[in-house]
Amino acid sequence: MIERFSLPGTISAMHIESIAAPDLSWQEQALCAQTGADFFFPEPGSSVREAKRICGLCEMRSACLEYALTHDERFGVWGGLSEKERLSLRQTQRQ
Template identity: 40%
Template sequence: MVSPSYGLAVAGRRNPHLALVPSLSERIGVQTNPLQSALCTTVNPEVFFATVPFVVEIARRVCERCPVQRACLQGALERGEQYGMWGGLTPEERRELRRPRRKARKTAEAPEVRKEVRAA
């Protein structure tokens, strides 16, 4: 006799029929993650962490055609990703992109610091 597996909502050996049930997001047509439609999900992830120039160029071309390239790059900059191709940029290119922002922040803060030092 097979006992019912109450409380299990995970598809697998005990409930193989659940694998056929689409998720709520699929049923209503809403994406819960905006990066779900990223083209990189269809390519071997190792391509985006390669050091060989030819493979890096392949990753860049995938990113160029991706509909979520900007969101990907913005997320990588916010998280401070140090490795891999994100939003079509290598780690070195992302560091160069962040540099002017750091300089702008330092120069914006510098006059206030100077005033505080003079007042003391």
């Protein structure tokens, strides 16, 4: 708990930052970063077809999906999969 409040630049702080902060560099190259969140977080009942089309063209798709599964993202389209599809994939992986 004390390490959480370590001064920036100290060994303890660097160690904690490397553990706590996931690598999000892939997001800068992702097509969704250039498109906007509306496609990827649509209103309930709206189509996710356009988001999936964009994801299908994106080179960062696998990193995005891995991030969503690792961090249990429950909303939106991540890595080309909707919330329901990711839930189904998680359930399949557990079996």
